[in-house]
Amino acid sequence: MNKVRTAKFQLGQVVRHRVFSFRGVIFDVDPTFSNTEEWWEAIPEDIRPRRDQPFYHLFAENDETEYIAYVSEQNLLPDDTGEPVRHPQVSDMFERRDGNYCARLDQFH
Structure with missing residues (x-):
């Protein structure tokens, strides 16, 4: 029987690679x-x-570019810098409120 795992991180959370x-x-x-x-x-x-x-899909960025990343949970850490993520697709799915990313309600209509 497989052990069910709960994802450590959530949608809209900013993370960094370990x-x-x-x-x-x-x-x-x-x-x-x-x-x-x-x-x-x-x-x-x-x-x-x-x-x-768990494996996470990220709107990712490094110093040079923005891209989509696929990362295992063991390789992620919370990013507590409070800095916005500049990836152009972030605003398609999320709004930034009080330094956090929340799902855009209009994407569900």
Whole structure:
């Protein structure tokens, strides 16, 4: 029987990668790994995360660019800088209120 895990992070939360220099806003969560085998195999084996944990879709950014990232829970930490995320798609799904990102209500109409 598989152990059910609760995601540690939530939609709209700003997080940063534990190892690599990027951060982003969570816009979706998979309860376990749900990407391609090619993606999985591209990760060096010595740093490859476990599959049996939540994986997060992020509107991500680093110093050079913005992109979509797919990251395991074990590799994320909360980002407490309070700085906004500049990814252009953030405003499509979220509003920024009091330093936090909340789902835009108009996206559900």
